[in-house]
Amino acid sequence: MAAASPEIERLISLLSKLPGLGPRSARRAALALLKRREQLLTPLALALADAAEKVRSCSVCGSPDTQDPCSVCSDRSRDATLVCVVEEAGGLWAMERGASYRGRYHVLGGLLSALDGVGPDSLRIGELVSRVGAGEVREVILALPATVDGQTTAHYLAERLAASGVSVTSLARGVPVGGELDWLDDGTIAQALRARRPA
Amino acid sequence: MRAALTRLTLTDFRSYARGELALTGGAVFLFGPNGAGKTNLLEAVSFLAPGRGLRGAAATEVGRREPGEGEGEGRPWAVAAVLSDADGETRVGTGAEPDTARRRVRIEGEPVPPGRLSDLVRLVWLTPQQDRLFLEGGSERRRFLDRLVFADQPRHAAAVSAYEKAIRERTRLLTDGPNDPEWLNALEAQAAEAGAVLATARHKTLTALQAEIDARSERPFPQAGLSLSEDWHSEGSGERLREALARGRARDAAAGRALSGPHRTDLLVNLREKDRPAAEGSTGEQKALVLNLVLAQAARLARDPEAPAPILLLDEVAAHLDPARRAALFDEITALGLQTFLTGTDRSLFEGLFGRGQGVRVEGGALEPENG
Numbered sequence: 001m002a003a004a005s006p007e008i009e010r011l012i013s014l015l016s017k018l019p020g021l022g023p024r025s026a027r028r029a030a031l032a033l034l035k036r037r038e039q040l041l042t043p044l045a046l047a048l049a050d051a052a053e054k055v056r057s058c059s060v061c062g063s064p065d066t067q068d069p070c071s072v073c074s075d076r077s078r079d080a081t082l083v084c085v086v087e088e089a090g091g092l093w094a095m096e097r098g099a100s101y102r103g104r105y106h107v108l109g110g111l112l113s114a115l116d117g118v119g120p121d122s123l124r125i126g127e128l129v130s131r132v133g134a135g136e137v138r139e140v141i142l143a144l145p146a147t148v149d150g151q152t153t154a155h156y157l158a159e160r161l162a163a164s165g166v167s168v169t170s171l172a173r174g175v176p177v178g179g180e181l182d183w184l185d186d187g188t189i190a191q192a193l194r195a196r197r198p199a
Numbered sequence: 200m201r202a203a204l205t206r207l208t209l210t211d212f213r214s215y216a217r218g219e220l221a222l223t224g225g226a227v228f229l230f231g232p233n234g235a236g237k238t239n240l241l242e243a244v245s246f247l248a249p250g251r252g253l254r255g256a257a258a259t260e261v262g263r264r265e266p267g268e269g270e271g272e273g274r275p276w277a278v279a280a281v282l283s284d285a286d287g288e289t290r291v292g293t294g295a296e297p298d299t300a301r302r303r304v305r306i307e308g309e310p311v312p313p314g315r316l317s318d319l320v321r322l323v324w325l326t327p328q329q330d331r332l333f334l335e336g337g338s339e340r341r342r343f344l345d346r347l348v349f350a351d352q353p354r355h356a357a358a359v360s361a362y363e364k365a366i367r368e369r370t371r372l373l374t375d376g377p378n379d380p381e382w383l384n385a386l387e388a389q390a391a392e393a394g395a396v397l398a399t400a401r402h403k404t405l406t407a408l409q410a411e412i413d414a415r416s417e418r419p420f421p422q423a424g425l426s427l428s429e430d431w432h433s434e435g436s437g438e439r440l441r442e443a444l445a446r447g448r449a450r451d452a453a454a455g456r457a458l459s460g461p462h463r464t465d466l467l468v469n470l471r472e473k474d475r476p477a478a479e480g481s482t483g484e485q486k487a488l489v490l491n492l493v494l495a496q497a498a499r500l501a502r503d504p505e506a507p508a509p510i511l512l513l514d515e516v517a518a519h520l521d522p523a524r525r526a527a528l529f530d531e532i533t534a535l536g537l538q539t540f541l542t543g544t545d546r547s548l549f550e551g552l553f554g555r556g557q558g559v560r561v562e563g564g565a566l567e568p569e570n571g
Binding site (some may be wrong): 153159 | 352357361364365367368371372377379381382384385386388389
């Protein structure tokens with residue numbers, strides 16, 4: 001195959017670094033962009049430049065926003081005594097979609113993983129501990145994935161925060177809303193049973 | 200009817216450019232010369248369950264290659280099947296492109312995660328490699344045990360992988376640092392929780408399997424006495440495991456691996472009638488012992504109304520049995536009514552199945568079903 005021009009190759013190679021895109025799908029994406037220059041390529045380039053210029057990590061919670069502190073951290077109507085810990089901003093957005101949480105967040109930026117070389121120092125754990133140590137926070141809610149890395153991180157955070165005296169909770173796991181018991185796996189049923197509460 | 204494959208289509212799988220087989224359920228005996236592709240067909244069936252099939256092969260290794268083509272030059276391959284049971288037919292397919300390590304699975308044309316296959320197909324297999332089960336190290340027997348447990352309790356695989364992941368993480372931390380006690384505590388808590396779950400699952404399957412073996416005393420097969428070399432399953436074992444891991448940090452750091460825990464548990468098998476370890480039995484006794492164990496597992500799974508009936512894959516089993524045991528094997532699989540794939544070089548080995556099973560000649564990458 002004749003090589004594409006270096007500009008196109010560079011576009012493809014950068015696109016292929018995005019999550020969910022491999023070399024093949026990056027080529028397709030690049031082709032789609034080049035074919036639709038006016039509708040996609042130019043607006044995307046502008047949006048990328050705009051985001052690169054304006055979006056920063058919030059110095060309090062670590063979520064990406066154009067203002068610092070971010071819109072959640074600077075919203076005075078939100079409960080500053082509640083902090084919900086999420087792995088990435090995606091977790092924050094999911095919680096916000098739910099619209100039932102009125103506290104604040106802390107974005108860790110990943111999960112502990114010795115095999116991937118991600119230790120406490122590579123995550124925003126020190127920031128969380130000092131944030132909690134500052135005194136205003138009463139409860140830390142751990143909203144981390146139910147995977148080995150997620151639960152290890154949750155366990156680690158609970159231990160690190162134990163000295164501070166705040167209450168550390170984690171999201172319940174069990175029967176999903178609208179879920180049929182029949183379709184649940186045994187592990188989820190066992191969890192749900194352990195987490196039962198007065199009806 | 201019992202869950203059985205009624206159609207099997209292989210595309211560029213191992214030695215098959217294309218292979219198609221219509222099946223009636225019940226016993227299928229595959230015969231043909233060495234290297235004809237009999238085991239490949241069993242392996243294709245084994246890819247209809249989650250995991251790496253009966254040869255433990257990666258999805259990238261099984262695509263057909265022309266002579267002279269090297270590893271990694273395999274073609275995209277597919278195994279498709281129609282699974283029939285009392286409720287009707289389900290189309291199942293799996294395969295992989297050469298450049299993606301992950302194999303794809305489709306049920307009724309919809310892409311699904313491979314784990315979903317365990318809702319449809321359960322497999323029990325016996326291969327010549329397992330003949331050496333009692334002579335080899337504990338890891339082979341542990342894998343064998345975990346496969347028995349997995350067929351019985353599909354969730355076992357998740358506990359095993361969670362446990363192994365937490366142990367690997369802990370080992371990395373112990374060997375490469377940082378020495379962070381809270382991080383280690385967190386990993387050991389995860390390992391202990393998953394470890395207790397997996398050990399309990401092993402114990403549960405083994406107890407049930409032992410009861411089944413005990414109930415099968417009238418058959419001409421040696422009976423196994425099964426036990427586990429360590430108890431990580433009884434009350435409080437999660438806490439015990441957590442403590443053992445915490446105590447063993449310095450030792451494990453020096454060894455570069457975790458020296459205690461259910462990943463070290465061995466499956467102990469005794470020849471019941473001689474009350475001696477299975478390894479001390481004759482080769483023939485050992486083969487028959489494992490076969491009886493596998494049949495007990497199949498019989499037990501077959502009674503579970505909640506799960507699909509198991510499909511048996513018995514590779515090169517018939518040739519090593521004396522005529523009485525071979526007849527007993529054929530009677531048993533006929534009585535169980537389970538779909539069973541058997542292989543052997545010689546058609547006459549399967550004489551006891553003539554009229555009761557379906558014969559397929561395998562030669563030169565082609566499948567020729569016998570008439571009637």
